[in-house]
Amino acid sequence: MATSITVKIIIGLLALLLVVRLLGKKELAQITPLDFVYLLILGGLLEDAVYDDMVSIWQVLYTIGLWAILIYIVELIVRRFDKTRTLIKGKPSVIINDGELDTKVLKENKLESEQLRTMLRQQGIFSIKEVKYGILESSGQLSVMRNEQTSAVTAEMLSITPHEEALSHLLVDEGRIQKQALKFINKDEQWLLSLLAEKGYQDINKIYYAEWSEADGLILRGVKK
Structure with missing residues (x-):
């Protein structure tokens, strides 16, 4: 034996x-x-x-x-x-194209917004606004090209005061308000709806992805026309 x-x-x-x-x-x-x-x-x-x-x-x-x-x-x-x-073996999929989130491709790959954010954070990216191109490889890995504005040029090199950064929070995911995220930042749904209204959006169902931070305010991606 x-x-x-x-x-x-x-x-x-x-x-x-x-x-x-x-x-x-x-x-x-x-x-x-x-x-x-x-x-x-x-x-x-x-x-x-x-x-x-x-x-x-x-x-x-x-x-x-x-x-x-x-x-x-x-x-x-x-x-x-x-x-x-x-x-x-599959093929790479362009999830973020020239700064725009392709919600159709995201859904085709069975990828949720928070999963995408996790993959970005693993590469040291804490806001989708930093990404120019995001490609989901056939292996499941996410390859990212940063925006030129977020390239590795230090403030010391340019003798300027750097833009203050802050952690972003996902407030709208596939047309649904993330109540836990609002609670975490001590805000309510009315505050979010007012913020969206200021940007000209009345229907929450037309917004696929919305994140907010103290430094950059509200950032929208994948908005239906």
Whole structure:
């Protein structure tokens, strides 16, 4: 029993190394959803085989070999036929285009506004106004090009007093007022509606994304005409 488990685990380790080599020299962040499925299913196959006495070592070898061949064939097809790349591995999506939030693309990728804000914060960006282009890669990572106004030029270099920054808060998400965010900044719905009215917006349902900060006030994106 112990010998069988040991051999199966060793074979499993070699198989995982083989799969990683087949995927090519990628970092974990570059692995696509399809690549992840490869590894997940292979891991499940090995987990079931290791502790099942009814599964022989040869059956494990056959399963791993067949799975590796299928992976190789799919990768070969993707490399040889460009049209299959998008179908199998997906394609990058432009979420923010020239400073404008594309709500249609956001919904197509099943991405919520707060998820987008989290991805931006992970890159040191705390307001959508800092972004000129935001591209959701096929791996699920967000690539960002900052606005020229927020590029890395220090105030000391220009001998000026820098613009004061403040944390932004998402107040409207897909046409819905975020009451918790309003409570956090000690404001109410009437205050928000008055602020929107000053900018010429009476219908809250037409506003997809609205954030507010002490420094920049209200910033709207994805507003329906």
